[in-house]
Amino acid sequence: MEEAAGERSNLAGVQHILLVLSGKGGVGKSTISTQLALALRHSGKKLIDCSDLIFGIGFEAKVGILDADLCGPSVPRMFRVQDSDVHQCNSGWVPVFVGQDKNISLMSIAFLLEKPDDAVVWRGPKKNALIKQFVADVAWGDLDFLIVDTPPGTSDEHISTVEALRPYKPLGAILVTTPQAVSVGDVRRELTFCKKTGLKVLGIVENMSGFVCPHCSECTNIFSKGGGEELAKHAGVPFLGCVPLDPQLSQSLEEGKDFIQEFPKSAAFPALAHIAQQVLDGTWQQSS
Template sequence: MEAAAGEPTEPGNLAGVRHIILVLSGKGGVGKSTISTELALALRHQGKKVGILDVDLCGPSIPHMLHAQGKAVHQCDSGWVPVFVDQEQSISLMSVGFLLENPDEAVVWRGPKKHALIKQFVSDVAWGELDYLVVDTPPGTSDEHMATVEALRPYKPLGALVVTTPQAVSIGDVRRELTFCKKTGLQVIGVIENMSGFACPHCAECTNVFSSGGGEELARLAGVPFLGPGYRTWLTFGRSTVSH
């Protein structure tokens, strides 16, 4: 049967992936990679097989978060074999961090080379059977985001989680991120307000460090779901996602 326009002619290495979730942020330093990591761990806790694709090429931090630094990526007939970060092999990870000879090496590449690697990550990683693939993207709205969305579009991603913090500068950047999602046809699963407070280690009371409620108000004005503070989102979202 002839493939429809925009659909892959062959199933490829993402054929066994049931759901794809992108994690976006308007600016750096809001905890996007932490949310990606904790979401993957929460889904694993629900008994799901999860992959993490780290396309933050200039700041690949997830290997460090999952204590996978220094591990090697191997080749198989289908392409790259991702790194398993747990003994049960329930979480697999692919990152440019595994391809650098020196972990402190800066990725100083022009756009075309970055685009080529993103496309290779999408097409040439042998994920096998996964319930979820969590895609950790760079901050902002750049050509790398366009390359990622376009490469994944044929596989119909479930949507995007947008991470912000309560500060006004972060809220403004997230408005642009939501506009990016609208223009590229990427459904917004919800907005997460991270770093909105800290829990006292003695009484567990949550105290706001910055202003609060900005993320919720932004989500309301944009007409997208507000998923709450980051510290509990990966738990509630993980449960609600696997229940559908």
């Protein structure tokens, strides 16, 4: 009972929980998670209170990211906070905040490792215990969105994450794929995972969808084309959009820059903004 009470208090201020999933590694789940967080922060929010209709646009939303990829934590590096330390408070771990406004907060195993190159050589039960601890013992405070960046696959860590979050009724999952058939096939299995665990699929994102030349604007489909959209149609779930390979996006991730704010004229910007807007619209519809 004490553990359940602790979980309720730490997630009580979190309005909406989203999971980012893919059956395959290397498709850009962490990239989509970080950019979605930035886009949602800048887009404002649409929420419904228990008694009053709240419609707010033009201010920054508060977004948290839980990096549940225990063996390959990369989100802290993408925000350039990988050298930060996690501190304790009365209700548990205090997440690491990004920037002076503190509107984005992170929790990752990367903050708990003695050395950045340490490998997490753990069996399933120890991983599952840490995931449950992340859900129960991180003092997120008030958040409009909590984005959970998951590892590839459909195994123990995913089951533990979904089960730990189930009492808080997550909005659902965003599935990330690349256009080629091998990636789409793995995401089909992730759709089955969502169905079996009762997790709603908010939509599919096709990442690395063509390369737009910054000089001539010609699009080259390096990894085939249209696999994510075709899968969404076949599965009867929304297709959220295509995110092209973009050198400016890679640069922002390497340098820890806010891509949404600094590169509004890039090829990937409208795609990421459109995805975030659809998440906001879906949040509004589901709340109402």
